[in-house]
Amino acid sequence: MQIRTEIHHGEWNQFIAENSSPSSFLQTYEWGEFQKSLGFKIHRFAVTGEAGEYLAVAQAIVRPLHFGKTYLEVTKGPVMQVVSNKLISCVFEELRRIGKKENSVLIRINPPYESGLQLTTYNFTPPEILLRQMEPQDTVLVDLTKTEDELLENMHEKSRYNIRLAKKKGVKIEEKTKDSPAFDKFIELIGETARRDGIAVWPRSRFEKFRQQFMLGDYKSRDPRAILLTGEFEGKILAASIIMLFGDSGTYLYAASSSESRNANVPSLALWEAIRQSKLAGKKYYDMWGIAPAGADEDHSWAGITRFKSRYIKSGKTGVERHCIGTWDLVVDKKYHTLFRVAKKIKTLFKR
Structure with a gap:
C-alpha cells in the first residue's frame, strides 16, 4: 500500500x-x-x-x-x-x-x-x-426507488394531509438556483428561522461562497451540485431550502421558513418537492440530514425536528433511520x- x-x-x-x-x-x-x-x-x-x-x-x-x-x-x-x-x-x-x-x-x-x-x-x-x-451521526433516509404514490401512501397521515392542503391553497414550489433575488430571500428566511428556533447558521458570506462553488455557472452538469427551492404563497416566498445532490443521494442541507401564513403548510410541500427533485435526479436516497440519537429523551433539542422528518417515511417500507x-x-x-x-x-x- x-x-x-x-x-x-x-x-x-x-x-x-x-x-x-x-x-x-x-x-x-x-x-x-x-x-x-x-x-x-x-x-x-x-x-x-x-x-x-x-x-x-x-x-x-x-x-x-x-x-x-x-x-x-x-x-x-x-x-x-x-x-x-x-x-x-x-x-x-x-x-x-x-x-x-x-x-x-x-x-x-x-x-x-x-x-x-x-x-x-x-x-x-x-x-x-x-x-x-x-456532525450528526443519525439520519432518516427516504427510499427513492419507490414510486411517488408509494412514498405518499406510506408517509404519516398528517404529512400527507399537509402536502395536499398546501397544493389546494395554491402554494407553488419552484427551483430558483441561479436567481439572485431568491437567494437573497433565502438568506432573509434562514436568519428569521435561526432567531425563531435558536439555532446557529452560516453568515451570508459563507453562503455566498457556497453558492459560487455549487450553484452557479454550469451547475446542472456538476456532481456534487446544490439546488435552491422556494415555496410561494399569495405572491410571497415563505420557505426556501438548499438541497445537495451527489452520488446516490440528495441531502436536506438547509431549510428556512417564515412565521407568516403557517396554515398554508408551505414547508411541508417544499420538503416533498425536495424529495421529488432528488428522485428526478436519479438518486437512490433522500437524506434528511440529522435527527436525535436512537433512544434520546422526548425533550431532546432535536426531538421536534426528528418527529417532523420521520413522518415522511414508513420505516422498513419507504425508508429507514440510519445510525452511524x-x-x-x-x-x-x-x-x-x-x-x-x-x-x-x-x-x-x-x-x-
Missing part, C-alpha cells in the same frame, strides 16, 4: 460515490475547495494498491484553536473500499503524521459507517472538547488536550 497525494478530481469523487451510501459529499473534492475559499487548509490523500487503484481516501480540514494549535477534521470520512485492519492502520498513520505537522491537538473523524470499525483499538475516544463542532458510529477523536497532543478540557470545565462552572 502507498500514500498518494497527487489527486485526480474525477477519480476521487467517483471513489467516494461508489464507497459510501448515502454518498459522502463532505469528502468530495469540491467541498475541500469550498473550505479553502473560507481560508482553511486542506490535506487530501489516497491509500492505493499495487496497480495504483484507490483503496481508501481522506480529506482533512485544518481547523484553528487557541495558542497556535489546530485540530484535523475528517467529516464523513475516511471512506474505504473494504474495512480492514491493515488499511485502517495505514490511513490513521498518515492522519497522525499530518496532525503532527499541523501542530494539531487531535484528529476528529466521523466515518460514514454503521459498524465495522472498532476505533478504540486505534486509541480513538469519544469527544471531550469542541462538542459543538460535531459517530464522531471520534485521536488525541495527538495530550498536554494541550488536557489544557483545553480543563478550560472547558472552568468555563462551564462560570456559566452556572
Whole structure:
C-alpha cells in the first residue's frame, strides 16, 4: 500500500460515490475547495494498491484553536473500499503524521459507517472538547426507488394531509438556483428561522461562497451540485431550502421558513418537492440530514425536528433511520488536550 497525494478530481469523487451510501459529499473534492475559499487548509490523500487503484481516501480540514494549535477534521470520512485492519492502520498513520505537522491537538473523524470499525483499538475516544463542532451521526433516509404514490401512501397521515392542503391553497414550489433575488430571500428566511428556533447558521458570506462553488455557472452538469427551492404563497416566498445532490443521494442541507401564513403548510410541500427533485435526479436516497440519537429523551433539542422528518417515511417500507458510529477523536497532543478540557470545565462552572 502507498500514500498518494497527487489527486485526480474525477477519480476521487467517483471513489467516494461508489464507497459510501448515502454518498459522502463532505469528502468530495469540491467541498475541500469550498473550505479553502473560507481560508482553511486542506490535506487530501489516497491509500492505493499495487496497480495504483484507490483503496481508501481522506480529506482533512485544518481547523484553528487557541495558542497556535489546530485540530484535523475528517467529516464523513475516511471512506474505504473494504474495512480492514491493515488499511485502517495505514490511513490513521498518515492522519497522525499530518496532525503532527499541523501542530494539531487531535484528529476528529466521523466515518460514514454503521459498524465495522472498532476505533478504540486505534486509541480513538469519544469527544471531550469542541462538542459543538460535531456532525450528526443519525439520519432518516427516504427510499427513492419507490414510486411517488408509494412514498405518499406510506408517509404519516398528517404529512400527507399537509402536502395536499398546501397544493389546494395554491402554494407553488419552484427551483430558483441561479436567481439572485431568491437567494437573497433565502438568506432573509434562514436568519428569521435561526432567531425563531435558536439555532446557529452560516453568515451570508459563507453562503455566498457556497453558492459560487455549487450553484452557479454550469451547475446542472456538476456532481456534487446544490439546488435552491422556494415555496410561494399569495405572491410571497415563505420557505426556501438548499438541497445537495451527489452520488446516490440528495441531502436536506438547509431549510428556512417564515412565521407568516403557517396554515398554508408551505414547508411541508417544499420538503416533498425536495424529495421529488432528488428522485428526478436519479438518486437512490433522500437524506434528511440529522435527527436525535436512537433512544434520546422526548425533550431532546432535536426531538421536534426528528418527529417532523420521520413522518415522511414508513420505516422498513419507504425508508429507514440510519445510525452511524459517530464522531471520534485521536488525541495527538495530550498536554494541550488536557489544557483545553480543563478550560472547558472552568468555563462551564462560570456559566452556572
